[in-house]
Amino acid sequence: MAETYDYIICGGGTCGPVIAGRLSEDPSLKVLVLEAGNPSKDMDDVHMPGAWTKNHSGHTDWNIVSTPQAGLNGKVCNLPRGRLLGGSSGTNGTICVRGVKQDYDDWGFPEWSGDEMFRAMKKAETFHPKEWFPHVEDAHGYDGPLHIAPALPPLPIAERMFENFKSKGLPYRPDMFSTGETPNGCGHAMRTTYEGRRTTAADYITADQERSNVTIICNATVDKVILERGADGTLEAKGAEYVDKDSNRTRVNTSREVIVAGGTYCSPAILMRSGIGPKKDLEAVGVPVQVDLPGVGENLQDHQLIFMYYELKEADLTDDARVNHDPNAYENGHKEWMEKKTGWLANFPFGAFGFARLNDRLERDSEEWRNFPRREGRDPMDLTETQPNMEFFNTICYGGPPEYTDFPKEGQWAFSMCAFLCGLQSRGEVKIKSLDPFQPPYVDPRYLDDRRDLLMMSEGVRFANELVMEGAGTKDIVKGGWPPGAEHHKYKTNEQWQPFVKKYTSTSYHPGGTCKLGKKDDKMAVVDQYLQVYGVKGLRVADCSVMPTLHSGHTMMPAFGIAEKAAEYVLQAAHAVDLQ
Ligand SMILES: Cc1cc2nc3c(=O)[nH]c(=O)nc-3n(C[C@H](O)[C@H](O)[C@H](O)COP(=O)(O)OP(=O)(O)OC[C@H]3O[C@@H](n4cnc5c(N)ncnc54)[C@H](O)[C@@H]3O)c2cc1C
Structure with a gap:
């Protein structure tokens, strides 16, 4: 006999545990979380923020690889996604950049306005002030399960970068990434790190937040949502079927709702295996069509990110001695x-x-840029003057994604400038390759597919290079590009930067958009403003896949905001039903 729960949450990543935690505050509700990965409690590499890349392959990751990207000269990109309780909030860079309010106003719903999203993001947060950091009191929350604090006081190379930004026209507004009001400036990004330890979404339902009305089943890969058609023809979510690591299948039932929170790559896959998606794609893999929803898996967006490295003439400005020169760096750090x-x-x-x-x-x-069409009051990326075109940040030593392996030796010091594109125009897609729930989906992000993305990315790296080579903080201490022999520090024009951009651009780990939020008359919309899947009763999607467009920032904080709001809508619906 299948177990019955009020709510079944498919995916215990970032959004799933938030929703479970909030729903279970009502002790009368019985909540189930199904997570494909392992519990993360004993994984040091999750709790140590600096060990993030250790989790980007193997059993803690979905090991998704993009299709060859035409915009990147055919390169394939590794697209890490956390597969563990806490999901990508346990394997990410801990950076909290919430974007600007206009980004969310552009989603087109009063329920999802900038003010609303910033309220919801604050709800997740307990902010821990630091004496050295002048935070904006109102911008932060103080009683949420997620512990957020400024990073350590900046190393000299970060201070030098602030000097660069300021001297190149980006004024210093220390807490600007929490207020959502500054499209042109520099400041500190808060971190989901407190007292040296990463805090993740799993904290909503584990340790001191553990509740007897939440059941968490790990190593439970959801195959599909079980749908049944009632006598009046309404299609309704009745439960879910999952597969454990020994390939046993289990059905669980719901008395209220199923919430899919598998993330941007896996939520559309779960919907498609359940028969919800573009008819032709479902038929191609032999899934009987329950709802022909053409938007499922479409509209994939991912900020395109680039790392550009530089060598310094002076010692002790970076953390290379501890991170790169010490042959036992990991053991000693651990x-x-x-x-x-x-x-x-x-x-x-x-x-x-x-x-x-x-x-x-x-x-x-x-001239090419000037000729692009645009809406009134918008640039060709469809951004207003209140939204940034690019985000920039620097590493405090040589480091980055695992493919970068030109580690400096003793007597050498390097750092990178990173640049990513806001308002990107390229759109990709996610599909399933088969009905096997363990097979990673087909992902084609179509990086730099749109000319505007290539031009703005190239302008971004051109500006980033000017920051480093001409900015007041580093112009006298940079030797040139890294690794030795690199010439990129000499490039001057947008055209010169374009081949570099095509070669080195990759994921920013920020996919969104594949189950997009939209109005009923938008045929590519997958969920309505309450995150309910069109055409199915009792089924919602709540994770980054619902973002119709990416905000300008990093996607973890909006994930928390989306999940907090999803829980509010689910509870409102529950209370309305109970009143009836
Ligand atoms: C390497 C990396 C670095 C990043 N750095 C930052 C950063 O510094 N700052 C920032 O703001 N953002 C960052 N991000 C992005 C951010 O972490 C994510 O956008 C956000 O956490 C996504 O939340 P989500 O709930 O949509 O998905 P996820 O957190 O990925 O959760 C999805 C969960 O569903 C589970 N799941 C999927 N399919 C199934 C299934 N069939 N059955 C059961 N469970 C399933 C997964 O295992 C996972 O636990 C980074 C991401 C990565 C991967």
Whole structure:
């Protein structure tokens, strides 16, 4: 006999545990979380923020690889996604950049306005002030399960980067990434790290937040949502079927709702295996069509990110001595973290952050740019003057994704400038390759597919290079590009940067959009403003896949906001039913 729960949450990543935690505050509700990965409680590499790349393959990851990307000269990109309780909030960079309010206003619903999303993001947060950091009191929450604090006081290379930003027209507004009001400036990105330890979404339902009305089943890969058609023809979610690691199948029933929270790549896959999606794609893999929803898996967006490296002439400005010169860096860092929760692994190694509007530069220099159509009051990326075109940040030593392996040796010091594109115009897709729930989905992000993305990315790296080579903080201490022999520090024009951009652009780990929120008359919309799947009763999607467009920032904080709001809508519906 199948167990019955009020709510079944498919995916115990970032959004899933938030929703479970909030729903279970009502002790009368019985909640089930099904997570494909393992519990994360004993994984040190999850709790040490600096160990993030250790989780980007193997059993803690979905091991998704993109299709060859035409915009990147045919390159394939690894697309890490956390597969563990806490999901990508346990494997990410801990950076909290919430975007600007206009990003959410652009979603087109009063329920999802900038003010609403910033309220919901604050609800998740307990902010821990630091004496050295002038935070904006109102911008933060103080009683949520997610512990957020500024990173460690900046290393000299981060201070130098702030000098660069300021000298190049980006004023210093220390807490700008929490207020959502500055499209052009520099400041500090808060972190989901407190006292040297990462805090994840799993904290909503584990340790001191554990509740007897939440059941968590790990190693439970959801195959599909069980749908049944009632006598009046309404299609309704009645439960879910999952497969454990020994391939046993189990059905669980719901008396109220199923909430899919598998993330941008896996939520559309769960819907498609359940018969919800574009008819032709479902038929191609032999799934009987329950709802022909053409938007499922479409509209994939991912901020395109690039790392550009530089070598310094001077010692002691970066953290290279501890991170790259020490042959036992990981062992020593781990030991210090175990004993004191300090050391290089207690911090995600990024320094100063900036937003910039660069539209004017392209308007000035590029005829192609000037010829792109635009809406009134918007640039060709469809952004207003209140939204940034690019985000910039620097690493505090040589480091980055695992493919970068030119580690400096003793006597060498390097860092990177990172640039990512806001308002991107390229759109990709996710599909399932088969009915096997363990097979990673087909993912084609179509990076740099749209010319506007290539032009703005190239302008972004051109500006980033000017920051480093001409900015007041580093112009006298940079030797040139890294690794030795690199010439990129000499490039001057947008055209010169384009081949570099095509070669080195990759994922920013921020996919969204594949089950997009939209109005009923939008045939590509998958969920309505309450995150209910069109055409099915009792089924919602709540994770980054619902974002119709990506905000300008990093996607973890909006994930928390989306989940907090999803829980509010689910509870409102529950109370309305109970009143009846
Ligand atoms: C390497 C990396 C670095 C990043 N850095 C940052 C950063 O510094 N700052 C920032 O803001 N954002 C960052 N992000 C992005 C951010 O972490 C994510 O956008 C956000 O956490 C996504 O939340 P989600 O709930 O949509 O998906 P996820 O957190 O990925 O959760 C989905 C969950 O569903 C589970 N699941 C999927 N399919 C099934 C199934 N069939 N059955 C059962 N369970 C299933 C998964 O295992 C996972 O636990 C990063 C992401 C990564 C991967």
